Amino acid sequence: MFCSKCGAEIANGHKFCNKCGTKVFEEKKHTHHLVTKNLERKNGDSKKVVIVLGIIFILIVALLVTIIIAAMEI
């Protein structure tokens, strides 16, 4: 990216311009965007966790029913 004040090139990851010392703001915007993306990803993961827990719950209930039926037959 380039400095908004003097136009000097600023290497990625640098927070200040090497020529004039102006703070680079583009980095912050980028970070905010990443945080938003991470939050969206977390929401998607929690949905997946609920689905997985539901499947596990159904499997446990099915297993218990099978055990109860087997016990009754004996």
Ligand SMILES: [Zn+2]
């Ligand atoms: Zn500059």
